[in-house]
Amino acid sequence: MWDSCAACLLLLFAQLYYFQGSQLVQKPGIRPWIETLCQPLSCRLPVYENLQQLTIRGVLQPTADNVLQLQAVLANQAPFPQAYPDIKLTLMEFNGRVFAERVFHPADYLSESAARLLDSEGSIDITLDIAKPVLPIGGYTLELL
Numbered sequence: 801m802w803d804s805c806a807a808c809l810l811l812l813f814a815q816l817y818y819f820q821g822s823q824l825v826q827k828p829g830i831r832p833w834i835e836t837l838c839q840p841l842s843c844r845l846p847v848y849e850n851l852q853q854l855t856i857r858g859v860l861q862p863t864a865d866n867v868l869q870l871q872a873v874l875a876n877q878a879p880f881p882q883a884y885p886d887i888k889l890t891l892m893e894f895n896g897r898v899f900a901e902r903v904f905h906p907a908d909y910l911s912e913s914a915a916r917l918l919d920s921e922g923s924i925d926i927t928l929d930i931a932k933p934v935l936p937i938g939g940y941t942l943e944l945l
Contacts, residue, residue: 813837826850828879847917851944853878854885854918860940862932870928872942874918881917884910886945889930894938903945904928 826848838845858872870889876882884906891900909926918924 831880847883848878848880849883850878851885854882854944856887856942856944858926858942860889860930860937863929866932868930868932868937870926870930872926872928873923874926875923876918877921879920881919881922884918887926888941888943888945889928890941890943891933891937892939892941893935896939899935900933902930 828850831845831848835845853876855875855877856872858870860868860870863869872887874884874887886906887904887909889902889904890898892898909928910924914924
């Protein structure tokens with residue numbers, strides 16, 4: 801009797817993981833439980849990704865050699881390490897009209913020696929050189945993708 805109940809319960813958990821696993825492992829309250837269950841089974845969970853728990857702050861300033869330099873800090877407030885996101889830089893005129901956008905991928909802003917994941921509650925300094933546009937810059941935004 802107990803063997804069949806345990807088998808049914810195991811089957812239920814297997815079905816939940818199969819149909820909802822990718823969403824369940826992204827929930828901070830559930831992920832530690834799944835990690836605990838996966839350790840004896842040697843299964844690998846996908847990397848935790850939650851853009852709401854990442855922040856970026858930066859300053860865009862001209863340099864002496866007619867280049868703009870973006871200096872930013874990317875921080876992870878999540879309780880788990882996360883994959884590095886893409887960063888979108890949008891340049892605007894003084895009236896707010898967008899005149900240039902570029903998406904930087906992790907390979908564009910990370911050094912080769914950087915860790916594969918951004919540590920839990922960790923941060924990384926980013927410096928990017930950008931060709932100075934012809935139009936004057938009235939503002940800019942940084943967005944994580």
